[in-house]
Amino acid sequence: MKARIKWVQDATFLGESGSGHAVVMDGPPDHGGRNLGVRPMEMLLLGMGGCTAFDVVSILRKSRQSVSDCVAEIEAERAASDPKIFTAIHVHFIVTGRQLSEKHVARAIQLSAEKYCSASIMLARSAEITHDYEIRGT
Known part of the structure; x- marks a missing residue:
């Protein structure tokens, strides 16, 4: 099983699974995030x-x-x-x-x-x- 995590900006990351699916992860605003995805x-x-x-x-x-x-x-x-x-x-x-x-x-x-x-x-x-x-x- 493989995964790839790409930093987008600030506290936002794009997670890509080995099966070809993607999910956005982000931090809360008090940690530099914009609340664009799950923690x-x-x-x-x-x-x-x-x-x-x-x-x-x-x-x-x-x-x-x-x-x-x-x-x-x-x-x-x-x-x-x-x-x-x-x-x-x-x-x-x-x-x-x-x-x-x-x-x-x-x-x-x-x-x-x-x-x-x-x-x-x-x-x-x-x-x-x-x-x-x-x-x-x-």
């Missing part, structure tokens, strides 16, 4: 959220669950001093579908957290990661 640490949370949500949907589909939507709402706490690493991350899943099995949803989240989501497993080395979920019917 780099926000990108880490987005990446983790995308990774685990992808896993949960995939596992539920393989379990023949009729899932129609999956939202991962993430809240994180960071250390007060440098390096301001994540110290706690909570993921709240909202899984929607027809006659979803609570057992299957719980197991999908557990499998993602413990076996499949590389981003979560990596971040869990420095942050306490917790999960909960709610199931909504269609």
Whole structure:
């Protein structure tokens, strides 16, 4: 896997992925940015959220669950001093579908957290990661 980060100006950077996609990252105005894109640490949370949500949907589909939507709402706490690493991350899943099995949803989240989501497993080395979920019917 490869990535390229190009400084644009001030605190603005363009990130280009090895798969050919681009994203703008920028800092807040008090750090010389113009608020034109997400912060780099926000990108880490987005990446983790995308990774685990992808896993949960995939596992539920393989379990023949009729899932129609999956939202991962993430809240994180960071250390007060440098390096301001994540110290706690909570993921709240909202899984929607027809006659979803609570057992299957719980197991999908557990499998993602413990076996499949590389981003979560990596971040869990420095942050306490917790999960909960709610199931909504269609």
